[in-house]
Amino acid sequence: MTDDALTAEMTAWRRHLHAHPETAFEEVETARFVADRLREFGLDPHLGLAKTGVVATLKRGSSNRAIGLRADIDALDIPEANTFGHASKTPGKMHACGHDGHTAMLLGAAKRLTTEGGFDGTVHFIFQPAEENEGGGRAMVEDGLFDAFPMDAVYGMHNWPALPLGTVAVAPGPMMASFDVFEIVLSGRGTHAAMPHLGDDVLLAAGQLITALQSISSRTVDPLDAVVVSVTQMHGGDTWNVLPAAATLRGTVRAFSSAVQDTVEATMRRIAEGIAAAHGATATLRYERRYPATINDPKEAAFCAGVLEGLFGADNLDTAPRPVMGAEDFAFLLAKKPGAYVWLGAGRPEGSPPLHNPAYDFNDAALPRGADYWVRLTRAALPER
Ligand SMILES: [Zn+2]
Ligand SMILES: [Zn+2]
Known part of the structure; x- marks a missing residue:
């Protein structure tokens, strides 16, 4: 001893x-x-x-x-x-x-x-x-x-x-779980805040996207598989009277298998692109697997x-x-x-x-x-x- x-x-x-x-x-x-x-x-x-x-x-x-x-x-x-x-x-x-x-x-x-x-x-x-x-x-x-x-x-x-x-x-x-990070950039036409019909409101899309991403754990991944999807940053807009042309969400995903990581990444891309499209905007996802x-x-x-x-x-x-x-x-x-x-x-x-x-x-x-x-x-x- x-x-x-x-x-x-x-x-x-x-x-x-x-x-x-x-x-x-x-x-x-x-x-x-x-x-x-x-x-x-x-x-x-x-x-x-x-x-x-x-x-x-x-x-x-x-x-x-x-x-x-x-x-x-x-x-x-x-x-x-x-x-x-x-x-x-x-x-x-x-x-x-x-x-x-x-x-x-x-x-x-x-x-x-x-x-x-x-x-x-x-x-x-x-x-x-x-x-x-x-x-x-x-x-x-x-x-x-x-x-x-x-x-x-x-x-x-x-x-x-x-x-x-x-x-x-x-x-x-x-x-211990895997550690992934993601970044979703929403892009659209910026416009005057008083004339929203002339642009694409990426902040409204971002708000809906944050909520929708929580459906990955509840509706896409097998309930018996553990997963966490956390949006930890949101960036967008600079002033009172402008609807910005871009907004960014970032966060982390934790899981115990690469199959779940694959599901999360694919679902996240589908949801982001779908919600962006519903608002006339586009979404790009960068998904990075840091630790298995x-x-x-x-x-x-x-x-x-x-x-x-x-x-x-x-x-x-x-x-x-x-x-x-x-x-x-x-x-x-x-x-x-x-x-x-x-x-x-x-x-x-x-x-x-x-x-x-x-x-x-x-x-x-x-x-x-x-x-x-x-x-x-x-x-x-x-x-x-
Ligand atoms: Zn530590
Ligand atoms: Zn440590």
Whole structure:
């Protein structure tokens, strides 16, 4: 088990990272910090994959089996509301998703596995940039993560404040949703607001379109398939007495399967074009698929559940958690390799703010638990003969 000395060390690393947050593909000092620690453990980290990614490889014994353990290292563009000593020193940025803790836990596991061994095979420690918004996971795969560091399976973990500390969850199948964005531009003839009959009212069309888009989830997608369609922006018009020639709607779509994504995109185009046509206007849709759904391989999820049960006890393990409609770019790694993504309970008894809240702070009491999981998982996946 992870001892008090390593827990204290991980806590210091975590708080240092919390105080120095960096966002998507700009995690230069974070990558340097991670690489320095890995070198202290005797590893030879590779830098530069996906710009600011760091990967270190540890091999023991003679087995050809290899696994990857992944932590995300990036922060968010949120001004921190906390005032404690390790609060962000960078205005406008903070670790509000606990990736500082993920980084510290994987470093702790790397230190233990380097000194203690106890496995036969190869483990790659993957420190991935830009999980938030920018798809650093995709960038690492495209930059050749799995070619440069061949592995049979890859594993991920996220701290989960909605689950009490000491509990864990992993599901076979979907854990997190896909993340798509869309933009609909309505175009028509602008006109004097007092002479609407001489133009095409794209704002009236936009209003009807917002309402009609909600029929996608209620009338087009199978009621047993989860989907969210949210219009999050509307832009149009500049003054009191003009009906503008264009209006723009933007938003996001979440789902758990590409079939649902296909249905939503096609239906959205049909509704937008149809409503625009009814008003004599035209609609163009730009639909962009950012992250696929995070879907655990059932066999790997069962394997991780076994490791978690051994560490946390059957009573503290949920093997059928409700998936959430948030997204996670570990999906890009899972799309290429078998593996599983687990939630590590991190909730405090007095309650915790949600992820992405300006008062969020990773629960340091979760550090030894997460490091233990990585170590146990490695030894179970790469058993000594
Ligand atoms: Zn996040
Ligand atoms: Zn996160």
